Amino acid sequence: MKIPEKSDLPSWSVTIEVPLVKETITIDELLEDSLFVGIPYGMDGDSIFAYQNQIGIEKVEVGDQLNIADVQKSFTQSVDDVKVEEKSKQYSSQMDPVGVDPVNQSVTSLLGKITLDDTDPAETEPVLLTELIDTTGVNDGEQTVVPQSTEAPTIYRTVNFNEFDNANFSDGQLAITIFNDLVLELGAPVTVRLLKSDSTIIYGSDGDSARATWTTGIMPGFSAEKTISLAGKVLPGNIIIQITGVIAGSGPANITNNESSRNSSFVVKVQAKDLEVTSAQAIIPEQEIDTTDTIILADSENKVQSAKILNGTLAIDITNNLPVDANLELTITSIDVSDADGIQAFTQTIPLTAKQSSNPIYSLNNAFLVMDVNDQRVDYSYHIITQDTDPDKVEISENDGVTVAISLYGSDPEEDITFSEFEGIVAQDPILESGEIDITTDSKITNAAISSGTMKITIRNNINLSETNVPELSILIPELVDQSSNPINITRDLLPEPNTTTIEIDLAGYILYPNTVTVSADSFNQNITYASEVVIPSGVTSSYDLQGDILVEILVSELSFSTVTGYFSQDAIVDNNTIVLEEETKIEEAQFRTGELEITITNNIGAEAKVDFSVAEIVNKTNDLPLKHTINLTGSSDPVVETIPLDDYKIVIPLTDITANQEIHYTSTVGIPSDQEMTLSFGDEIDVDVDLVNLSFESVSGYIDTVTVDIDTVDQEITALPDELNGINLNDVEIQIEFDSNIEVPIVLDLTLVSSNKNGESVESKVRQDVTDNPIVQIPDAAALINIKPDRIIAYGSASVGGSGYVSVDQYIQGTMNISIPMSFEITEDATIDIEPSLVKEEMPEEIEEITLYAYLDNQFEFNGTLQVLAAKDTLYFEKDPLIEPDTIATFHLLPDSVYEEIIVIDDAKFNLFQDSLYIKTVVKLLSNLDLDGNPQPTRLFKNDSLTIQLSGSIRGLIDLAEDNE
Numbered sequence: 001m002k003i004p005e006k007s008d009l010p011s012w013s014v015t016i017e018v019p020l021v022k023e024t025i026t027i028d029e030l031l032e033d034s035l036f037v038g039i040p041y042g043m044d045g046d047s048i049f050a051y052q053n054q055i056g057i058e059k060v061e062v063g064d065q066l067n068i069a070d071v072q073k074s075f076t077q078s079v080d081d082v083k084v085e086e087k088s089k090q091y092s093s094q095m096d097p098v099g100v101d102p103v104n105q106s107v108t109s110l111l112g113k114i115t116l117d118d119t120d121p122a123e124t125e126p127v128l129l130t131e132l133i134d135t136t137g138v139n140d141g142e143q144t145v146v147p148q149s150t151e152a153p154t155i156y157r158t159v160n161f162n163e164f165d166n167a168n169f170s171d172g173q174l175a176i177t178i179f180n181d182l183v184l185e186l187g188a189p190v191t192v193r194l195l196k197s198d199s200t201i202i203y204g205s206d207g208d209s210a211r212a213t214w215t216t217g218i219m220p221g222f223s224a225e226k227t228i229s230l231a232g233k234v235l236p237g238n239i240i241i242q243i244t245g246v247i248a249g250s251g252p253a254n255i256t257n258n259e260s261s262r263n264s265s266f267v268v269k270v271q272a273k274d275l276e277v278t279s280a281q282a283i284i285p286e287q288e289i290d291t292t293d294t295i296i297l298a299d300s301e302n303k304v305q306s307a308k309i310l311n312g313t314l315a316i317d318i319t320n321n322l323p324v325d326a327n328l329e330l331t332i333t334s335i336d337v338s339d340a341d342g343i344q345a346f347t348q349t350i351p352l353t354a355k356q357s358s359n360p361i362y363s364l365n366n367a368f369l370v371m372d373v374n375d376q377r378v379d380y381s382y383h384i385i386t387q388d389t390d391p392d393k394v395e396i397s398e399n400d401g402v403t404v405a406i407s408l409y410g411s412d413p414e415e416d417i418t419f420s421e422f423e424g425i426v427a428q429d430p431i432l433e434s435g436e437i438d439i440t441t442d443s444k445i446t447n448a449a450i451s452s453g454t455m456k457i458t459i460r461n462n463i464n465l466s467e468t469n470v471p472e473l474s475i476l477i478p479e480l481v482d483q484s485s486n487p488i489n490i491t492r493d494l495l496p497e498p499n500t501t502t503i504e505i506d507l508a509g510y511i512l513y514p515n516t517v518t519v520s521a522d523s524f525n526q527n528i529t530y531a532s533e534v535v536i537p538s539g540v541t542s543s544y545d546l547q548g549d550i551l552v553e554i555l556v557s558e559l560s561f562s563t564v565t566g567y568f569s570q571d572a573i574v575d576n577n578t579i580v581l582e583e584e585t586k587i588e589e590a591q592f593r594t595g596e597l598e599i600t601i602t603n604n605i606g607a608e609a610k611v612d613f614s615v616a617e618i619v620n621k622t623n624d625l626p627l628k629h630t631i632n633l634t635g636s637s638d639p640v641v642e643t644i645p646l647d648d649y650k651i652v653i654p655l656t657d658i659t660a661n662q663e664i665h666y667t668s669t670v671g672i673p674s675d676q677e678m679t680l681s682f683g684d685e686i687d688v689d690v691d692l693v694n695l696s697f698e699s700v701s702g703y704i705d706t707v708t709v710d711i712d713t714v715d716q717e718i719t720a721l722p723d724e725l726n727g728i729n730l731n732d733v734e735i736q737i738e739f740d741s742n743i744e745v746p747i748v749l750d751l752t753l754v755s756s757n758k759n760g761e762s763v764e765s766k767v768r769q770d771v772t773d774n775p776i777v778q779i780p781d782a783a784a785l786i787n788i789k790p791d792r793i794i795a796y797g798s799a800s801v802g803g804s805g806y807v808s809v810d811q812y813i814q815g816t817m818n819i820s821i822p823m824s825f826e827i828t829e830d831a832t833i834d835i836e837p838s839l840v841k842e843e844m845p846e847e848i849e850e851i852t853l854y855a856y857l858d859n860q861f862e863f864n865g866t867l868q869v870l871a872a873k874d875t876l877y878f879e880k881d882p883l884i885e886p887d888t889i890a891t892f893h894l895l896p897d898s899v900y901e902e903i904i905v906i907d908d909a910k911f912n913l914f915q916d917s918l919y920i921k922t923v924v925k926l927l928s929n930l931d932l933d934g935n936p937q938p939t940r941l942f943k944n945d946s947l948t949i950q951l952s953g954s955i956r957g958l959i960d961l962a963e964d965n966e
Helices: 782-786 908-914
Strands: 011-026 036-041 046-061 071-078 087-093 103-110 114-116 143-146 150-160 164-181 186-195 211-214 223-229 234-236 238-247 253-256 265-282 288-296 303-311 313-320 326-336 345-352 361-363 368-370 377-386 394-397 401-409 417-425 431-438 444-452 454-461 472-481 487-493 501-506 515-520 523-535 541-545 550-556 560-567 573-581 586-603 609-620 626-633 640-645 649-652 662-671 685-717 725-730 734-741 747-756 762-770 776-778 792-808 812-822 824-834 838-840 848-859 864-872 887-894 898-906 918-927 946-960
Touching: 087 431, 087 523, 103 288, 103 377, 114 164, 150 265, 164 186, 211 223, 234 238, 238 265, 288 401, 313 326, 313 345, 326 401, 377 401, 431 550, 444 523, 454 472, 454 487, 472 550, 487 501, 523 550, 573 685, 586 609, 586 626, 609 685, 626 640, 662 685, 685 812, 725 782, 734 747, 734 782, 747 782, 762 776, 762 782, 848 864, 848 887, 887 898, 887 918, 918 946
Parallel strands: none
Antiparallel strands: 011 946, 036 046, 046 812, 071 685, 087 550, 103 401, 114 265, 143 253, 150 238, 164 223, 164 234, 164 265, 186 211, 186 238, 265 394, 288 377, 303 368, 303 417, 313 361, 313 401, 326 345, 326 368, 326 377, 417 541, 431 523, 444 560, 454 501, 454 550, 472 487, 472 523, 515 523, 573 662, 586 640, 586 649, 586 685, 609 626, 609 649, 609 662, 685 792, 725 824, 734 776, 734 812, 747 762, 747 792, 824 918, 838 918, 848 898, 848 946, 864 887, 864 918
16 A cells, blocks of 8 residues: 655645624714704704704893982182182193103024934844855754855945934034844954935045944954044934945854854944034924123113103014024013112013014013113123924024014104103203183272282192202292282292292282183183293203102182272172083983982071072973072071982983083072171171082983993813814804893994814904894804814904993893804815724735635715725824825725625735734725715714724635645
8 A cells, every 4th residue: 555645645725704894983973072962854853963052141231330420519609899719729840751762673693503412322123144144055053164254245224313304413423333143253344334215325524424444353242333423424314324344354263054143143233422413304402592782772862870661662573483492581681670779680581483473562661771871772681492392303404593673662663762760861941831820709800909818839849859959940920919019939949759848928918910801791700820930950960750740739818808999799699500420421311210419508698698599400300390499598607408309300401412521500599688787797608519419310311321341251162073074064054142132222242253173273253243123143154163173162252332322220231142063064075084993913824815805884874985994014104194105905985875795805915914913994085975967965964874884804725735844
């Protein structure tokens, strides 16, 4: 019987079924947020998903805003033959503003020398002995002799520097270390040369190539290091290490041909150190720039030694031409920001964004400008510290820099810097003031000899801060002359506060010659005048409070006369006057809710009298008659107080000019009985005080002053839009605000909505609408706000209430914001659904004959497209713009509202992908639905929509026992 040979053994084919991917995408998984709800759609009982939210705007009532401040008016009615009441006049003299012209200066600071951190050591793949010598003719386990100085083949290995992609070095070195784990000597010589990725040699600016040569052999188990100067060399991030030379350089070497010898190897490790570059695309560590400079002020007669700034602005325009973020630390030593002793210089740290401009503006109000009066300049410096870009690489050059433009000016760039306090030299013209003091009586005086009275002039110097170089004040009053016909004329040096200059003049014996101004045929005014001059010393150093003043008060006491020449009236004493309402709201008619009219009369004439008091604009609510009230006075001097409640009254004022103050006109008539004998003491009078107090209104019609109601900012997070859906445009978005108000004056809404996403994109929509007649505000371009896939929407604005109309205390305004986003959208060209990769660990045998890929697809969505199956050894290959593109295993068509299977037979070129474990990723590329004319149709997401993707593979291979070596 014949014994079977190995070649007679049988062979057969087997098939292996391998599951790859099973994934179901449901609309509930994409839209998990609680604000997404299903809303009815169509007639089939289906529900479309929609994002809905409602935000309330708080109610605001008019409330107690319908009121005005208390009003007080005092006057006297005298029956004296002649009397001038006590009069007081105050005026102030101020220095002209002192300032300096606006100045600016621009400086560009270059980066200069750039330092890089040492790179991490990078090691090549091992170079095996079998790459250096051929042992195919030597039996396993036998020894062979390697001749001395055997020439080794040229070896190439790749080294990657993670710290830079390209660098032009001005200094630094590359340390190269060879670790010899071969079973024989490496070298000598051995040369390591640096090549670019295209295998061309790297040369320096001096023409020298980047190489290192070992002239001493490296024995097994040892290492040796050489360095290459990088100065003047440009190094890419990926380089090729070229290794040439000999082995067994010191003599022949006996080696045993076995697996251990064949697997012996050496490696090359490289590290760049002490690096300086002129330009690079690299991870840039922290760099520093220092600059010191001065700004010269324009020549001026005003010389600053130390001045507190009243209106001052520091504007800094910074252009950061560096490709990295940085911080600029600015110090201005000529600006003192503290009142304390010593100088606390102005300092500010300003963040700078790469390749961006920054324009910070700082108020210098209340800071001090400190300089030498003989050297008017501003000293400043700045220190720039860049931020470490790790792990990002940027392209940078020593010629990159930062331009800093510094401007100093007042309230705007064209205005001077002005000061509130000033120490230094000022140039001031004399300060001139003039005015009049009213001395009008019922009698028209031509001249009068004063029998009693005084004039007190009080002067307070609030300008000077020290008692040296004080100003001089002169005052002339020409209408009061002494017995020698000399007018009042005084001159004083003015010491500063707390000193007070007081001048008292006894007017007894002076003659009064008042000025008379005719107002109408039966009306006139009389006055005396004053003229003052303040002289500020020039050319000397002194300290001033430029916001201070020289305050002069002229107090003329009550004047009595021994003789009077003029014209007199003894008719009934009638006072017609007004009460001014200085309110922005203009009343046409206002119903009092509370209020009292208080009249206080003190009868100093010692005779019975009757006072008739009337107010034309305060009328009775029932009969519309003006308020009238009569007060009977006895001879007593005790004050008589009459209080008239106003809750039965209203104010009615003709509204003709809404820009002018409104007036309430009153008349007070004091009647003296003509049939009674009385004695009048010289200087007696009747004092009347009129007070309108506790005023508030039930309602007001007229012109209501505009009130701006700020709407609380609404900051709404949008977390419901799925990240897996890219490239969709929602086409049915509605955002509206519905206002509710019973206010009967115009209401204008100004509203701004801003949406933003995590990529830094934002969209803004503004609306201005009069909601008086149309309370529903529809936000324009609402879809644009949503289609950037925002993670936040912010709404803010205000409502302006005002104008002609009627307002009551219980009227209000409130509102509700409604957001509705049905998930109906158009699909753009780059719309995709990304599915997380899955790992396939099965190893495929070498005897593969055929691979077949099966796809089961259940698409209940309305969209269609393609389904790609990608494969890669690492999930990083699925990222955008990878170094290595993933392989496309198969492409399937995705049909809307369909369940189907597809089968693809994999060609031989893709067999090797399944030899080891690999990642499988499914990418769905969406296409828009079209109508019969080829126009895009909206795609909708319904509540029960889902997409099921199930992928599996069938692998057929051959088992041949005749080929089995075991």
